[in-house]
Amino acid sequence: MNKQEIDPYENELGLCHVQEAPTFPTEWWVLDKPLETFEGEDISEAGTFEVDLFARHDGIPAHRQEMLDNSRTVLVGGGGLNGAAGLALVRSGARHLTIIDPDRAELSNLSRQFFFKEDLGLPKGIRLAKNLRSHAFLGGTITGIGVPFEVAVDDYPLPADIFVVGVDNNLCRLKAVIEARRRRIPAVFSMLSSDGMRGRVFLQGPSPLDPCLWCALPDLDPIASMPCVSAIISACFMVAAHTVFLVHRAVMGWGGMEPFNWRELDLTGSSTERIGRVEKRKGCSVCYGL
Numbered sequence: 001m002n003k004q005e006i007d008p009y010e011n012e013l014g015l016c017h018v019q020e021a022p023t024f025p026t027e028w029w030v031l032d033k034p035l036e037t038f039e040g041e042d043i044s045e046a047g048t049f050e051v052d053l054f055a056r057h058d059g060i061p062a063h064r065q066e067m068l069d070n071s072r073t074v075l076v077g078g079g080g081l082n083g084a085a086g087l088a089l090v091r092s093g094a095r096h097l098t099i100i101d102p103d104r105a106e107l108s109n110l111s112r113q114f115f116f117k118e119d120l121g122l123p124k125g126i127r128l129a130k131n132l133r134s135h136a137f138l139g140g141t142i143t144g145i146g147v148p149f150e151v152a153v154d155d156y157p158l159p160a161d162i163f164v165v166g167v168d169n170n171l172c173r174l175k176a177v178i179e180a181r182r183r184r185i186p187a188v189f190s191m192l193s194s195d196g197m198r199g200r201v202f203l204q205g206p207s208p209l210d211p212c213l214w215c216a217l218p219d220l221d222p223i224a225s226m227p228c229v230s231a232i233i234s235a236c237f238m239v240a241a242h243t244v245f246l247v248h249r250a251v252m253g254w255g256g257m258e259p260f261n262w263r264e265l266d267l268t269g270s271s272t273e274r275i276g277r278v279e280k281r282k283g284c285s286v287c288y289g290l
């Protein structure tokens with residue numbers, strides 16, 4: 001049994017079909033402005049038939065719009081997973097977003113990520129922030145940062161009530177786990193399987209007593225990444241929908257719903273969808289190594 005059969009979310013290195021690393025001019029990597037801020041336009045007073053921008057949120061279980069409006073979300077990653085999640089968060093009324101992603105938008109991203117021709121070659125964090133601006137109907141601020149997460153954490157205050165982590169490498173996930181724990185804030189992690197058909201979403205609670213991502217997935221290899229595996233927009237949207245639901249719950253509470261922190265989904269229906277509560281794991285290298 002090979003590793004892929006054991007865990008389709010973990011990827012053996014070498015699946016990328018890049019023959020050799022392309023070379024770029026050095027100055028290409030130097031950003032004049034590694035952080036840019038974009039303001040949304042508040043059109044909440046422009047009502048025609050229904051005067052309330054979020055009238056259809058009325059009656060949604062546990063929904064408290066003012067809590068979402070005032071929440072501050074840091075999106076770690078601005079690709080297929082967090083692009084869709086960011087769009088949904090902004091549209092649903094989250095007014096303070098920061099998006100961190102140093103990767104450059106490429107042609108192959110356009111099939112599922114929120115970039116356009118003019119974004120190609122530019123940092124995803126900044127360009128996604130720019131592109132989400134027109135979706136921010138309640139105004140608010142969307143900040144894009146084009147440096148790696150660990151650099152952004154050192155260089156900027158990054159005000160956040162929650163992290164939303166949609167990246168393709170475990171090292172960044174690990175850094176986000178630790179930083180969220182240090183700040184005592186929740187974090188939602190999303191990931192796709194290597195065949196692009198299945199997804200996992202996990203809500204790490206804010207307390208050190210809550211299980212971390214490594215409690216849920218102890219075999220995650222911090223040095224493994226899967227940047228060139230299959231991905232399609234249907235899976236990204238499927239996972240993003242559940243990511244946003246968990247963000248909403250972390251921000252607004254569960255009301256009468258039964259809380260859970262783990263969800264596993266499959267577009268094809270060939271594997272069992274799982275939902276439940278991951279418990280803290282004795283001996284977890286992250287929880288007990290901090």
Ligand SMILES: [Zn+2]
Nearest residue numbers: 212215284287
């Ligand atoms: Zn743990």
